Amino acid sequence: MDQQPPGEQPPPVPVEGPVTCYRHPGRETSISCTRCDRPICPDCMVSASVGFQCPDCVRQGSGTGHSPAASRPRTIAGGTVAADPRLITKILLGINVAVFVAVLAKGALLDDLVLLGRARFSDYGPLEGVAEGQWYRLVTSMFLHQEVWHIAFNMLGLWWLGGPLEAALGRARYITLYMLSGLAGSALTYWLAEPNQPSLGASGAIFGLLGATAVLMRRLNYDMRPVFALLAINLVITFNPWGGIAWQAHVGGLIAGTLIAIGMVHAPRERRNAVQYGTCAVALVVVVLIVVLRTASLT
Secondary structure, eight states: OOOOOTTOOOOOOOOSSSOBOSSSTTOBOSEEOTTTOOEEOTTTOEEOSSSEEOHHHHHHTTTSSSOHHHHSOBOTTSOBOOSSTTHHHHHHHHHHHHHHHHHHHOTTHHHHHSBOSSBOSSTTSOOBSGGGTOTTHHHHGGGOOOSHHHHHHHHHHHHHHHHHHHHHHOHHHHHHHHHHHHHHHHHHHHHHSOTTOOBOOHHHHHHHHHHHHHHHHHHTTOOOHHHHHHHHHHHHHHTOTTOOSOHHHHHHHHHHHHHHHHHHHSSOGGGHHHHHHHHHHHHHHHHHHHHHHHHHHHO
């Protein structure tokens, strides 16, 4: 029996029909490893100086004079390839569900966590809201849902969009994208909504993931029609004539997620960290500036 020399990759096997990832046979792809030419999906591709490499080729690249960190598999955005590419998505989903159950069990908890500019919950109660120093509401509102259909729709979006994004960006960049998108949605709501209007801002982060998905798919030259169709449907729901939707959170999250993702996946390799950190820092500064100015106008 012929044996393959150690260290060499087997030649690509000709296939008919759609090309699928050699590590995930159920996933179609048009990207191939630049070293072994085997097809790889977004979860497996590791950014290289030219094109993408598969994790096997990256691991075998160690011992070439580079440090172990330099040969460690990296995502398209420069993050570390994780064993469980959906870990953060699962944690976020669990937090959202836990908060939903807690609010169902104790309805009064909603008033303590909801996004509110400045108002009283009762005629003789104290003034409450972000303008009164309760800045935590900008974050807690990101995990609030009141209706079953609301959390079901958002968690479906989180699972469908979040998993591939977490795999493509890496855990640290992914959670940063999620949190900044949600904060941007909360900040825009705080700025534009009536100060006495309570708001649930969980959808802001989901719209951020939607915008980031569009950027990633464009970067990988994937078919954009599915994400455009999903975006159009969500925008129609956002601006429906019946109201009841915090459109400010949706728009704020979408804009932030799109811009942050552009900085993450299009950053030049030689200045990747500087561009990515700078993009996220600018987004955070804008959020803080909006909140500070709005607070000054309400107090």
